[in-house]
Amino acid sequence: MNVPGELQADLYKGFWVYMEQEEGRLLPVGLELLGKGRELADEMGEVLTAVILGQDIAALGEEALRYGADEVLLADHPLLTGFNTDAYTKVMADIIEARKPNVLLMGATFNGRDLAGRLAVRLSTGLTAHVTRLEVDKESSLLLSAVPGFGGSILAVIKTEFGRPQMSTVSPGIFKPLEPDDVRRGKVERVDVRLRQSDIRCRVLEREVVPAEDIGSAERIIVAGMGTGGDMKLVDDLAAALHASTGVTRPLVDIGVAPREKQVGSTGVSLRSKLVVVLGASGASHFVAGLRDADTVIALNKDKEAPIFDESDVCVVGDIFEILPRLLEELEGKVMVV
Amino acid sequence: MVPKPEEVTLDPETKTLDRANAENVLNPPDKNALETALRLKEAHGGTVTLISMGPPLFRKYLELCLGMGADRAILLSDRTFAGADTYPTSLTLAKGIQKLKTCDLVICGEESSDASTAQVPPGLAEWLDMSLVTFADEVAVHGNTVRARRTLGSSYEILEADMPAVVSVVVGSNEPRFPDFDRVEEAAGSDWVQVWAAADLGLKEEDIGLKGSYTIVHELVEGEPVERKREFLEGGMEEKVKALAKALEPFLEA
Numbered sequence: 001m002n003v004p005g006e007l008q009a010d011l012y013k014g015f016w017v018y019m020e021q022e023e024g025r026l027l028p029v030g031l032e033l034l035g036k037g038r039e040l041a042d043e044m045g046e047v048l049t050a051v052i053l054g055q056d057i058a059a060l061g062e063e064a065l066r067y068g069a070d071e072v073l074l075a076d077h078p079l080l081t082g083f084n085t086d087a088y089t090k091v092m093a094d095i096i097e098a099r100k101p102n103v104l105l106m107g108a109t110f111n112g113r114d115l116a117g118r119l120a121v122r123l124s125t126g127l128t129a130h131v132t133r134l135e136v137d138k139e140s141s142l143l144l145s146a147v148p149g150f151g152g153s154i155l156a157v158i159k160t161e162f163g164r165p166q167m168s169t170v171s172p173g174i175f176k177p178l179e180p181d182d183v184r185r186g187k188v189e190r191v192d193v194r195l196r197q198s199d200i201r202c203r204v205l206e207r208e209v210v211p212a213e214d215i216g217s218a219e220r221i222i223v224a225g226m227g228t229g230g231d232m233k234l235v236d237d238l239a240a241a242l243h244a245s246t247g248v249t250r251p252l253v254d255i256g257v258a259p260r261e262k263q264v265g266s267t268g269v270s271l272r273s274k275l276v277v278v279l280g281a282s283g284a285s286h287f288v289a290g291l292r293d294a295d296t297v298i299a300l301n302k303d304k305e306a307p308i309f310d311e312s313d314v315c316v317v318g319d320i321f322e323i324l325p326r327l328l329e330e331l332e333g334k335v336m337v338v
Numbered sequence: 339m340v341p342k343p344e345e346v347t348l349d350p351e352t353k354t355l356d357r358a359n360a361e362n363v364l365n366p367p368d369k370n371a372l373e374t375a376l377r378l379k380e381a382h383g384g385t386v387t388l389i390s391m392g393p394p395l396f397r398k399y400l401e402l403c404l405g406m407g408a409d410r411a412i413l414l415s416d417r418t419f420a421g422a423d424t425y426p427t428s429l430t431l432a433k434g435i436q437k438l439k440t441c442d443l444v445i446c447g448e449e450s451s452d453a454s455t456a457q458v459p460p461g462l463a464e465w466l467d468m469s470l471v472t473f474a475d476e477v478a479v480h481g482n483t484v485r486a487r488r489t490l491g492s493s494y495e496i497l498e499a500d501m502p503a504v505v506s507v508v509v510g511s512n513e514p515r516f517p518d519f520d521r522v523e524e525a526a527g528s529d530w531v532q533v534w535a536a537a538d539l540g541l542k543e544e545d546i547g548l549k550g551s552y553t554i555v556h557e558l559v560e561g562e563p564v565e566r567k568r569e570f571l572e573g574g575m576e577e578k579v580k581a582l583a584k585a586l587e588p589f590l591e592a
């Protein structure tokens with residue numbers, strides 16, 4: 001084991017962004033990290049490198065250059081077509097051990113978190129999860145990664161002093177990609193992939209990628225909690241009257257009332273909506289984490305002590321099943337013209 | 339065990355977390371993990387051992403879980419474990435699991451609701467050199483393999499992993515049973531719970547706890563609070579409905 005302190009940190013150079021691809025397309029979070037990575041790499045005086053694993057991914061390398069990378073490393077191999085935890089961990093660990101980057105950022109997606117968690121132990125280094133703010137420490141030039149705890153009321157600023165690369169997984173939707181620059185050029189290098197079938201102990205038998213509705217960017221949204229009793233009819237009616245999308249709290253997904261893509265919260269979607277109407281949700285910290293970037297929050301709950309009211313602009317104490325039918329009548333005739 | 343997230347506050351002077359007043363609860367996905375283990379035991383036999391790293395007060399939660407049907411529990415408890423990030427946490431848990439000698443499946447929750455890193459299960463797979471399935475919502479055993487449905491947002495994949503394996507289970511993926519309180523009582527203070535310290539695991543002080551952690555808290559700051567108006571609509575039902583419709587009006591014209 002690599003005991004903290006043994007490491008010669010100055011051997012580690014380069015600012016890397018791992019770009020996750022799915023079905024041959026780069027996920028937005030990778031482009032967002034290249035945007036932020038550009039700024040931080042310049043501040044640290046590091047080269048910004050995009051790393052992409054997959055099969056037939058040359059075009060993705062060019063795309064990463066347009067979005068700000070100085071250079072790209074491509075690991076192109078039939079066993080890397082889709083995410084496989086064993087194959088991806090081995091290939092990433094090999095590249096990192098050979099080239100010794102100083103920083104490695106990854107998206108805090110399901111696959112990104114799986115891979116990052118293994119790499120940190122395999123490489124003996126520090127990993128910070130679900131980061132929402134990144135900066136460079138002026139004194140030490142170390143990466144400072146801020147993590148919201150407990151519903152965002154507290155931010156812990158974390159650094160890795162001993163251990164390289166300094167690793168963080170970053171939540172999707174936090175940073176903005178750069179405008180693509182079509183004339184930007186850079187080196188695209190193919191790395192050697194040493195991978196055998198026997199390296200793979202966990203096999204993907206079936207994969208179903210459902211193109212998901214992105215409720216995060218809905219202008220107006222009605223979010224149902226358990227207080228609706230899973231009765232989506234009233235919710236849908238209100239959504240129709242307001243030309244709004246619909247979302248739900250996690251327990252409604254768990255009982256099968258709505259698909260996972262409609263879940264709002266820390267393990268679901270963060271809303272950037274102008275209007276969010278929350279119906280019968282208690283306001284658990286995991287849920288309200290998804291409301292932080294919304295403009296106006298209106299909440300309806302029969303319990304006047306419900307924590308959701310601390311997170312709302314307009315608070316309505318009352319029973320959904322009494323108020324909504326009357327509200328729908330009231331709204332009739334005021335229905336907007338789009 | 340995790341503190342209820344809503345009840346943890348930041349001490350504005352010392353900039354440290356105040357968990358003392360927060361009520362502790364079992365980490366919700368860990369209940370789903372235990373339920374998964376108990377169902378596999380019912381289907382295939384074997385024993386379910388609980389393993390947890392934490393202070394002595396965790397014992398009473400382990401007794402509750404024994405009441406749900408687990409066979410025995412190991413509490414990894416030592417002052418030197420304190421302050422661990424996920425690196426020494428997964429190392430310590432891995433040493434405890436290795437000391438059990440036989441283990442086909444290590445079932446975890448998807449993430450802890452206080453740290454929310456989801457890094458311990460992949461870390462365990464590395465230390466133990468086992469295969470890994472994260473974020474599963476269905477888990478079955480076929481011969482020497484575990485078959486699981488892994489959730490990926492709205493998508494999913496079916497995986498087949500060689501055993502021994504580490505599997506993490508998502509919250510809400512099953513309905514955890516209630517503890518049998520006679521069994522909880524029987525577990526209380528019994529030798530069903532064993533406590534192992536660092537020395538029992540052959541771990542050195544520099545490898546564990548705060549000293550064995552690579553990540554360091556540089557500082558704790560208050561998050562930018564979201565300023566909400568918190569305007570309560572007054573009056574009876576009719577007045578509230580009218581006021582609510584009015585509040586929605588600007589958005590109708592958007």
Ligand SMILES: Cc1cc2nc3c(=O)[nH]c(=O)nc-3n(C[C@H](O)[C@H](O)[C@H](O)COP(=O)(O)OP(=O)(O)OC[C@H]3O[C@@H](n4cnc5c(N)ncnc54)[C@H](O)[C@@H]3O)c2cc1C
Pocket residue numbers: 224225226227228248249250251263264265266267268269279280281282283284285286287300301302303306318319320321365366367449450451509
């Ligand atoms: C690791 C982890 C991750 C999680 N991630 C998420 C996440 O991303 N998103 C998420 O939502 N949750 C998440 N959760 C779950 C979260 O902690 C809460 O359990 C969940 O948000 C509660 O959902 P709810 O508010 O709909 O239900 P409840 O907490 O049961 O609240 C129901 C509310 O409805 C009110 N009510 C009941 N009847 C009526 C009525 N007739 N009229 C008006 N009001 C009524 C009640 O007063 C109550 O406040 C996560 C949990 C864990 C452990």
Ligand SMILES: Nc1ncnc2c1ncn2[C@@H]1O[C@H](COP(=O)(O)O)[C@@H](O)[C@H]1O
Pocket residue numbers: 365367368371389390391392424427431445446447448449450451453454455456457458459
């Ligand atoms: N101290 C611990 N003791 C036992 N299990 C743990 C501990 N910390 C984390 N885990 C397990 O790892 C899962 C993920 O936790 P985390 O990586 O901290 O988000 C949890 O749901 C637990 O199953």
